[in-house]
Amino acid sequence: MNETKDNDADKVGLNIFADWNAESASFPSTWREKREFASKVMQTEDIQVHHQEMQCEDDQEKAVQTDFEEINVEVNTLQPPYPPSLFAFFTKVTDDMCRALEENLDPFSVEVFKDSDDLDVFASAARASKEFILRSSSVSSEMFGASCVAWNKIGTQIAVAYCAHAHTDWCFHRAPISSWNLRRMLNTKNNPAHVEIFLPTCVTSMEFHPFHPSVLAVGTYSGCLAILDFSLVGDQQQPTDAKMAGKGTEKLPFYPNNQGSHFGGGEQINDLGYFMTRPEHGLSVTSIQWVKLNSSQSRDLLSRNENPSQFCIITAGKEGHICFWSTNTSNTRVFLERKFIVWADNISADVPLSLSSRCVLKQMGLVGLGACKDDPYTCVLSTAGGFIFQANLGSNIEAYTAMVELKTESSISEEKLLDPGLVYVSQHSDCPEVIHCSPFHRDVFLVGNSNGEVLIQNMLQHGVMFKYNARKYSHHKTLHDAKWSGRPTMFGVVMGKFVQIFDLRKGQTPIVIIPHENMVTQIAFNETEIGTLASCDKEGMVHVWNLPRKYSSIEPHELDVLIRSENSNRQDEQDEDENEDDETLDETMYQE
Amino acid sequence: MSNNEVEEAIKRIMSHKGVVGLIVINHEGIPIKSTLENSLSVQYAAQVTQMVDKTRSMIKELDNNNDLTFIRLRTKKHEVLVCPEKEYSMIVIQNPIDT
Numbered sequence: 279m280n281e282t283k284d285n286d287a288d289k290v291g292l293n294i295f296a297d298w299n300a301e302s303a304s305f306p307s308t309w310r311e312k313r314e315f316a317s318k319v320m321q322t323e324d325i326q327v328h329h330q331e332m333q334c335e336d337d338q339e340k341a342v343q344t345d346f347e348e349i350n351v352e353v354n355t356l357q358p359p360y361p362p363s364l365f366a367f368f369t370k371v372t373d374d375m376c377r378a379l380e381e382n383l384d385p386f387s388v389e390v391f392k393d394s395d396d397l398d399v400f401a402s403a404a405r406a407s408k409e410f411i412l413r414s415s416s417v418s419s420e421m422f423g424a425s426c427v428a429w430n431k432i433g434t435q436i437a438v439a440y441c442a443h444a445h446t447d448w449c450f451h452r453a454p455i456s457s458w459n460l461r462r463m464l465n466t467k468n469n470p471a472h473v474e475i476f477l478p479t480c481v482t483s484m485e486f487h488p489f490h491p492s493v494l495a496v497g498t499y500s501g502c503l504a505i506l507d508f509s510l511v512g513d514q515q516q517p518t519d520a521k522m523a524g525k526g527t528e529k530l531p532f533y534p535n536n537q538g539s540h541f542g543g544g545e546q547i548n549d550l551g552y553f554m555t556r557p558e559h560g561l562s563v564t565s566i567q568w569v570k571l572n573s574s575q576s577r578d579l580l581s582r583n584e585n586p587s588q589f590c591i592i593t594a595g596k597e598g599h600i601c602f603w604s605t606n607t608s609n610t611r612v613f614l615e616r617k618f619i620v621w622a623d624n625i626s627a628d629v630p631l632s633l634s635s636r637c638v639l640k641q642m643g644l645v646g647l648g649a650c651k652d653d654p655y656t657c658v659l660s661t662a663g664g665f666i667f668q669a670n671l672g673s674n675i676e677a678y679t680a681m682v683e684l685k686t687e688s689s690i691s692e693e694k695l696l697d698p699g700l701v702y703v704s705q706h707s708d709c710p711e712v713i714h715c716s717p718f719h720r721d722v723f724l725v726g727n728s729n730g731e732v733l734i735q736n737m738l739q740h741g742v743m744f745k746y747n748a749r750k751y752s753h754h755k756t757l758h759d760a761k762w763s764g765r766p767t768m769f770g771v772v773m774g775k776f777v778q779i780f781d782l783r784k785g786q787t788p789i790v791i792i793p794h795e796n797m798v799t800q801i802a803f804n805e806t807e808i809g810t811l812a813s814c815d816k817e818g819m820v821h822v823w824n825l826p827r828k829y830s831s832i833e834p835h836e837l838d839v840l841i842r843s844e845n846s847n848r849q850d851e852q853d854e855d856e857n858e859d860d861e862t863l864d865e866t867m868y869q870e
Numbered sequence: 871m872s873n874n875e876v877e878e879a880i881k882r883i884m885s886h887k888g889v890v891g892l893i894v895i896n897h898e899g900i901p902i903k904s905t906l907e908n909s910l911s912v913q914y915a916a917q918v919t920q921m922v923d924k925t926r927s928m929i930k931e932l933d934n935n936n937d938l939t940f941i942r943l944r945t946k947k948h949e950v951l952v953c954p955e956k957e958y959s960m961i962v963i964q965n966p967i968d969t
Contacts, residue, residue, distance in 0.1 A: 356902045358873035363957050364902075365876065367894075371953040371960050372879045378942065378951050379886040382964060 373853070381786065403791040404826045409810070411467045412438070412820040414456040416474055422453060424814030426800055428494070430486040433806030435459050435508070437494055438820050439481035449479045449499040457508050460822070473508045475551045483566040488589055493609050495591050497563025503593055503601070504554040505609055511551035558614060559595025565647035565713075567592045569654035578672060579654075580604045582613045590615070592657065592671070594647035600659075600698060602671055618669070618698040619677045620644055620661060629702045631663070646713035650737070651720045658703065658723050658737060660710035666725060668737050669698035703737060712759055717805075718766040719840045726760030732771055734782070736844055743843045744782055748773045751788055759800045764808035766837040768829065772798045777813055779825065782839050790825055808832065880905070883962060890948065893961040895919065902958070914950075918961050922954045 356364070417440050425441035437457045442449070456471035463469055480499040487493035492509040571579065571588050580586045583604040591603040591612065602616035620642045622631055631642075643662040650656040655672040677697040712726035721737045730749030733742045749755060754774020762769045767782040768789075775797055779790035796815040804810040809830025814820045824830075883892055884905060891906035899919035904911040926938045941952040951962045 355904070358876075360873055360876055364894075367955055367958045367960075368876050368879045371955065372883065374940065375883055375951060375953055375960060375962055376886065378940070379883070379889060379962065379964060382888070382949060 369853070403788050404829070406790055406792045406811075406823040406825050408821055409824050410458075410460070410463055410469060410820075410822040412436070412456075412458050412469050412471070412822070413818060414438070414440070414454060414471045414474065416454050416456070416471070416476075417818045419817040422451075422818055423816035424799055424818050424820060426481060426484045426496075427802045427812050427814040427820060428484050428486050429802050429804045429812065430491040430494075431488055431805060432491050433804045433810070434461055435486075435491060436802075436812055436820070436822070437484065437486070437508075438814055439484055439496060440818060441480040441482060441499065443816075445480070445499065451480050451499075452476050452478060453480045455481060455484070455494070455496065455506060458820075473511050475506050475508070475511055477504060477552065477554070482562045483564060483593075485566050485568055487609065488568050488570060490609060495566055495568065497559075497566040497593050498554075499562045501557035501559030501561055501563060501595055501597075502554050503558070503563065503566070503591065503603060503612060504552050505605070505612060506552040507609065508551065553610065553612070555612060555614070558601050558617070559593065559597060559599055561596035561643075563593050564596050564644055565592075565594040567647065567649040567657075569649050571654055575654060580613075580615050582615055586613075590654065592647065592649055592654075594644045594659065596643050596645075598642050598644055598661075599695075600644070600647065600657075600669070600671070616671065617695055618671065618673075619695040620659065620667070620669075620698065620700065621677050621695075624677060624697045625667075625700055626702065629665070630705065631665075645710055648713045648715035648723050650715055651717060653720055656737070658713055658715065659698075659700075660713045660725060662709070664706040664709060664727075666703040666706065666710065666713070666735070667700040668703055669700055671698060673697055673699040675699065704735065704740070704742075706731075706733070711757055712761075714761050714769075716762050716766070716840070717764075718762075718837055719844075721844070722840055724760055724762060724769055726757045726771060728757055730755065730757050730771075730773055732757075732760050732769070732780070739844070739848060743840075746771070746780055746786060748778050748780075748788075751778055751791065752776045754797075758798065761801055761803060763803040763811070764805050765829075765832050767839050770801050770803065770811065772801055772813070774798070777801055777811075777823075779829070781829075782843075783836075789829065792823055794821065886964070888965045890963045890965050892963075895959050895961065897957050906963075914961055914963075918950070918952055918959070922952060922959060926954070 422440040422442055424438050426439040428437050429435070430437075435457055437455055439455045440453045442451045442453070454471070454474040454476045457473040457475075458469060459472050462472060477496070477498065479502065481496045482499050484494055484496040487495070490507075492507055494506040494508070496504045496506065498504060569590050569592060571590060576586055576588065579602065580590070583606065585606050586604045587607045587609070589605060591605065593601045593603065595601075598620040600618040600620070601614055602618075603612045604615050605612050622642060625631060625642075642665070644659055645662060646660040648658045650658070655670055657669050657671060659667045659669055661667065673696055675697045677695040706725065706727050708727040708729040708731065710725045711728045712724075714724050714726075716722040716724070721739075722743070723735060723737065725733045725735065727733070730747055730752070732746040732748060734744040735742055748757060748771040752773035752775075754776070757771060757773055759772040760769060763779070765781075769780055771778045771780065771788075775794045777792040777794070777798055778788035779792075781789050792813070794813065794815055796817045796819065798813050798815050801811055801813045804812070807830075809825040809827065810822065811825070812820055812822050880892060880903070883889060891910075892904070893901050893906060893911050893914055894903040895901050895915045895918070899915050901908075901911040901915045906914070921943075922938065922941065925941060929936050929938050938954060941950075941954070943950040943952070948963055948965045951964065953960045
């Protein structure tokens with residue numbers, strides 16, 4: 279060992295002033311190694327272990343979140359100035375969204391948050407009380423059902439017409455028009471008719487005279503117009519067998535006192551109480567309306583009547599003809615003043631008529647007609663195919679000049695047919711069964727489609743003001759009738775065995791639901807007693823109802839609903855036009 | 871339309887009865903304007919974007935000439951109204967009104 283030290287020292291001594299650069303020992307330190315080895319074995323510090331299966335408090339487990347975890351997400355909120363595309367977006371969607379939100383105002387409380395099978399709406403809707411049940415003893419319910427019901431203008435008399443359940447060919451049924459005077463009712467049930475007038479054909483439409491409470495105009499299945507005057511016929515409390523309704527074994531004159539004149543005849547209505555024209559319509563009369571003319575309108579429109587009354591009649595036939603009739607002051611004669619045809623050739627090319635309508639069957643059947651309030655020149659029509667047109671009955675333009683062709687195809691009339699100047703309003707997806715102009719607003723009308731949709735529209739505007747679905751509240755799927763009431767915002771709808779009353783201000787749910795035992799065919803509101811309405815059914819029964827008192831009077835500013843909606847629609851249309859211009863401008867600017 | 875009018879439009883929608891919140895999302899499904907808290911906005915945005923995409927593809931599959939214009943999703947508690955457009959979509963949540 280000492281020798282080793284000496285050797286080392288010698289080496290060192292050789293260069294005593296050099297730095298110590300002696301190499302370390304060539305063999306590793308066992309002590310250090312052992313220490314390190316010991317470090318690995320024994321844990322001296324805390325170790326954080328991450329378990330995938332078990333969640334520890336500080337761990338973030340991706341699979342399952344058991345504790346609340348605050349997500350710090352940054353919403354990239356835009357601040358002004360906004361891009362033009364955002365402006366355009368808000369301009370486009372704000373009104374639609376507001377409209378959708380407003381639709382939800384009332385239905386939220388009743389309809390939306392109930393199960394769809396839950397018909398609690400029937401429990402929550404008000405009920406009407408039945409005042410009378412009327413039934414004609416002359417009518418067999420097996421053969422006839424009530425087709426039309428109408429009130430006279432002073433609200434005291436109600437008339438009902440009957441129509442056979444089925445027609446195979448031309449109509450030869452003898453059907454009564456029964457009338458009751460409500461001021462003379464003794465019982466609530468089983469009231470036979472006070473007056474009955476039998477016609478030689480079934481009745482499909484009717485309306486009382488606007489001024490004379492006992493005069494009634496009816497349109498028949500055979501295409502005729504008849505004027506009835508109940509005041510000329512005595513009471514018929516006990517109808518004789520000969521006057522029972524049925525097939526015509528005893529022929530009733532079609533044209534009583536008619537001297538054969540084409541334009542009506544007879545100086546007076548006969549004892550039977552009616553006067554009937556020749557069938558100017560090839561098919562049944564679907565609508566009949568009285569209109570009132572002023573003196574200048576009478577001069578323009580009437581030429582054949584030497585002593586015209588200010589009240590005229592418009593009839594629409596299923597074959598597509600519209601007839602404009604004048605009456606004399608005593609309502610004993612009618613004159614056909616104008617006849618129009620709804621003809622595909624006179625409809626503008628941009629209206630989407632079917633190819634067969636354009637080329638083959640050019641006449642378009644009329645389903646309904648509504649005369650415009652305060653404007654006898656204007657009416658709205660509903661045709662086969664779901665079209666709604668506005669027509670001008672002051673037009674003098676001939677429908678076509680090919681009179682020779684007309685004579686061979688339709689030999690009914692040699693008179694010239696006029697073009698009613700149709701203006702396309704809208705097309706509906708389903709057949710518009712009923713069309714009725716508002717008694718309070720000259721441009722507003724309602725359309726009832728057979729699938730239960732009721733649309734409130736304005737003749738001068740595109741789009742729909744209000745839309746209702748009566749099918750939701752009825753097990754039956756077909757709409758038979760829809761009418762405005764004596765209040766500006768209230769109307770009634772007939773769906774199967776239910777009559778539903780809606781109010782434009784009360785949302786989509788009917789305010790009154792009136793159940794019936796039989797299928798209802800038509801309703802009529804009493805214009806004088808606003809809360810009273812009549813309904814007739816397929817069994818020939820007539821029911822007179824009283825609505826709850828709160829719906830029986832016009833409330834202040836009720837008409838404003840229609841006016842506001844009209845202005846809103848007009849504003850929407852203007853905004854749409856402006857938006858189209860703005861979007862075009864924005865895109866141009868954006869590109870630049 | 872000015873910047874103020876965007877805010878006015880939002881106020882107009884929010885002023886309707888029962889409206890709880892409004893969210894405007896861009897085409898990526900990111901909320902850009904919202905009256906609700908952030909987390910809820912993001913949840914609605916994500917779910918509604920998926921629903922709109924799925925609904926639109928369904929409509930296109932059935933009829934290529936048809937397109938989605940509006941969605942009203944009624945639930946037991948409220949209604950979600952969605953107006954989808956090309957670059958943005960608007961989501962409005964409305965609660966029932968106690969009568």
